[in-house]
Amino acid sequence: MNPATTSSPTPPAPVLSSDASLLAAARHDPDAFRELCERYADAVHGYFVRRTGSRVTALDLTAETFAQAWFVRARFRDEAAGSAAPWIYGIARNVLLMSIRRGALERRATERLGLQAQLDRPQHVEDQIPDSRWGDGADELLDMLPADQREAVRLRVIEDMQYADVAHALGTTPAAARVRVHRGLTALKRHLTPSKEARP
Amino acid sequence: MTRLDFDPDLDRLGDALRASAAIDLTREEHAKHRRVTALRGVPAGVLVVAAAAAGVVVFAQPPSGESAWAKETLQRAAAVVIPPGSANTILHVTATETLSPLAQRVAATTVSTLSEQARIQQGSPWGERAIVQVPGGPVLEENSTGQIYNQTTNSVYPAPQLPSGTPHYTLTATGTGTGSYHLSVTLPRGGVSTQTLDASTAHALQDGTDVVQWSVGWDASTQTQIVGPVVVPSTQEAQQLQAQQPDPVSSSFAAELHGLLDSGHARVTKTTTSDGQPAIEISSVNPQSGPRVNYYVDPHTYAPIELDTFGYDSPDDVTRLHFTTYETLPLAGNEQLLLVTIPPTAQDDHTHADYWNAAGLPKPF
Numbered sequence: 001m002n003p004a005t006t007s008s009p010t011p012p013a014p015v016l017s018s019d020a021s022l023l024a025a026a027r028h029d030p031d032a033f034r035e036l037c038e039r040y041a042d043a044v045h046g047y048f049v050r051r052t053g054s055r056v057t058a059l060d061l062t063a064e065t066f067a068q069a070w071f072v073r074a075r076f077r078d079e080a081a082g083s084a085a086p087w088i089y090g091i092a093r094n095v096l097l098m099s100i101r102r103g104a105l106e107r108r109a110t111e112r113l114g115l116q117a118q119l120d121r122p123q124h125v126e127d128q129i130p131d132s133r134w135g136d137g138a139d140e141l142l143d144m145l146p147a148d149q150r151e152a153v154r155l156r157v158i159e160d161m162q163y164a165d166v167a168h169a170l171g172t173t174p175a176a177a178r179v180r181v182h183r184g185l186t187a188l189k190r191h192l193t194p195s196k197e198a199r200p
Numbered sequence: 201m202t203r204l205d206f207d208p209d210l211d212r213l214g215d216a217l218r219a220s221a222a223i224d225l226t227r228e229e230h231a232k233h234r235r236v237t238a239l240r241g242v243p244a245g246v247l248v249v250a251a252a253a254a255g256v257v258v259f260a261q262p263p264s265g266e267s268a269w270a271k272e273t274l275q276r277a278a279a280v281v282i283p284p285g286s287a288n289t290i291l292h293v294t295a296t297e298t299l300s301p302l303a304q305r306v307a308a309t310t311v312s313t314l315s316e317q318a319r320i321q322q323g324s325p326w327g328e329r330a331i332v333q334v335p336g337g338p339v340l341e342e343n344s345t346g347q348i349y350n351q352t353t354n355s356v357y358p359a360p361q362l363p364s365g366t367p368h369y370t371l372t373a374t375g376t377g378t379g380s381y382h383l384s385v386t387l388p389r390g391g392v393s394t395q396t397l398d399a400s401t402a403h404a405l406q407d408g409t410d411v412v413q414w415s416v417g418w419d420a421s422t423q424t425q426i427v428g429p430v431v432v433p434s435t436q437e438a439q440q441l442q443a444q445q446p447d448p449v450s451s452s453f454a455a456e457l458h459g460l461l462d463s464g465h466a467r468v469t470k471t472t473t474s475d476g477q478p479a480i481e482i483s484s485v486n487p488q489s490g491p492r493v494n495y496y497v498d499p500h501t502y503a504p505i506e507l508d509t510f511g512y513d514s515p516d517d518v519t520r521l522h523f524t525t526y527e528t529l530p531l532a533g534n535e536q537l538l539l540v541t542i543p544p545t546a547q548d549d550h551t552h553a554d555y556w557n558a559a560g561l562p563k564p565f
Contacts, residue, residue, distance in 0.1 A: 028225065028491070034218035041210040059209055066217050070224070075400035113224055119216045160399035 018082030026073050033073070036084065037066050043085075044092050051096055051134045060105050063119070065092045067109035079157070080185035089188070090158040093138055099130040141191060149184030156181045222511075223306065225491070287323030290534055293449050294318075294525035299562060300517040307562045311337070316563060317525075319537040322451045327538035332563055340558055341540045348558045354546050357555040360416045360425060363388040367412045367429045371402055385412065385429040393428050401431060408434055418556035425552040446495070448521070449565040451528070454502040457482065457495060472496070474505045475522065521565075 017025070017032075019039070025032035044065055048058030068091050080086050099106040105128075110116055137143075142150045148170070155166045156177070167177040294317045304312060314334045321327040328344040338352035346359030369385045374396065381402040385393045397405070404410040415430040444465065446456035460466040461482065469481040479496040496506040503526045511517025529537070549555070 030218045030221040033221050034214050037214045037217050045210060063213055070221055072398060072400055113220045115216055115220045
């Protein structure tokens with residue numbers, strides 16, 4: 001066989017892991033968590049830039065969001081067909097609201113993880129004092145959902161309530177609450193799953 | 201790793217997260233190891249007896265994949281798992297540990313090598329005497345109550361006292377709608393300790409996966425000893441952790457290793473030698489908790505010869521624990537092996553800082 005005339009085999013398409021499998025691997029594999037971060041950092045950063053108007057502040061809040069996600073990764077529940085988007089969005093929203101409430105950028109998880117030192121960046125540079133207006137529209141994604149799904153997703157994913165409690169709060173059955181959450185998450189997944197995920 | 205289409209700041213954040221996460225995993229592992237070791241006395245274990253295996257096979261060829269050889273080895277691992285150990289036996293172990301640079305960083309120590317000799321009763325009341333020596337440093341003896349005797353300075357550091365009973369606590373939602381809770385515990389000497397828990401930890405407390413216990417620790421920044429509540433895995437949860445990380449100084453080591461092989465979380469890799477001794481290498485596979493470990497065990501008894509624990513950050517980051525003595529002795533006639541012999545001239549040292557300096561030395565087990 002003449003090597004010059006042999007066509008190279010087509011390289012296999014990269015295997016894309018679901019967010020859920022990345023989070024499962026991230027229990028003991030930092031690279032898996034880094035990949036998850038790469039999938040969502042842009043979207044989360046964009047969310048914070050829209051809220052705060054500052055790239056630098058948004059970067060701090062993005063770091064806090066992923067530091068918190070790291071600490072609670074073992075408790076992630078796959079309820080959106082493998083997507084972690086609603087879960088990460090819920091954490092980001094809480095980081096934002098907590099910063100507004102405390103009047104200072106939420107950094108507890110960042111500090112606990114030693115992330116600031118790894119970023120090799122002085123703390124509290126260009127700090128902005130959180131403004132209550134940052135919270136306006138914090139639920140922009142949930143607002144896209146019908147009211148019954150919005151409340152079900154908020155209680156289940158953001159408030160981390162059990163289905164029985166969600167059902168009690170909504171005056172319905174646990175099975176119906178589960179259906180609403182599932183439909184809401186499926187809709188959110190369509191909006192939130194970043195296009196980067198499809199890139200090689 | 202840098203992607204051209206990715207914001208460089210976010211790319212740097214990803215790298216920093218990865219590095220911090222790797223260190224945190226190692227820190228978590230050390231904390232788990234300490235918890236599991238502290239709960240050593242809880243489960244009824246099984247005993248490895250050095251001369252138990254009959255029909256010893258000499259392994260000349262390394263296996264390829266999950267061969268008949270590996271299956272046979274697995275069966276023989278089960279064969280050496282024999283009746284539970286009891287308070288009538290003592291496990292006598294001597295080992296040397298070489299800490300990896302990352303392990304040193306996590307333990308905040310400059311000590312890279314240390315040796316330990318331990319005699320551990322294999323049943324209630326779990327009497328123990330451990331002697332730790334750092335090259336060029338002090339020789340320390342510790343008993344099961346946590347008292348430490350410094351042979352070098354002839355000083356005794358009494359163990360700090362924990363409050364009696366279990367903490368009474370209340371768990372209340374913060375009411376901020378963020379899914380967080382306040383854990384409030386009345387302290388033994390008055391006052392209330394309040395800490396914020398995330399929802400998942402609160403649920404773990406509610407469903408019994410985690411429990412609240414008293415702990416005593418040392419705050420290096422203020423040089424003060426602190427007694428307070430801490431949330432830890434329940435005994436059952438700790439047992440599950442232990443099952444995933446065979447404890448080399450427990451009589452259930454062979455049983456735990458066998459369980460790991462049986463569940464597919466470890467596999468027999470090859471025959472080899474360790475320090476001139478024939479050994480079987482067993483490697484953990486995708487561990488559910490903790491780092492990857494290579495276990496080198498005696499082909500006949502499954503007693504540990506060496507444990508190599510790999511860091512999360514790099515395959516070259518290995519902490520090595522090498523055993524030079526591993527034997528089970530009857531308690532009868534050997535009771536004195538469990539006693540720390542403190543000369544009458546020894547001075548009691550009640551300085552908290554001295555105790556914590558001694559207790560803070562990394563220990564192999």
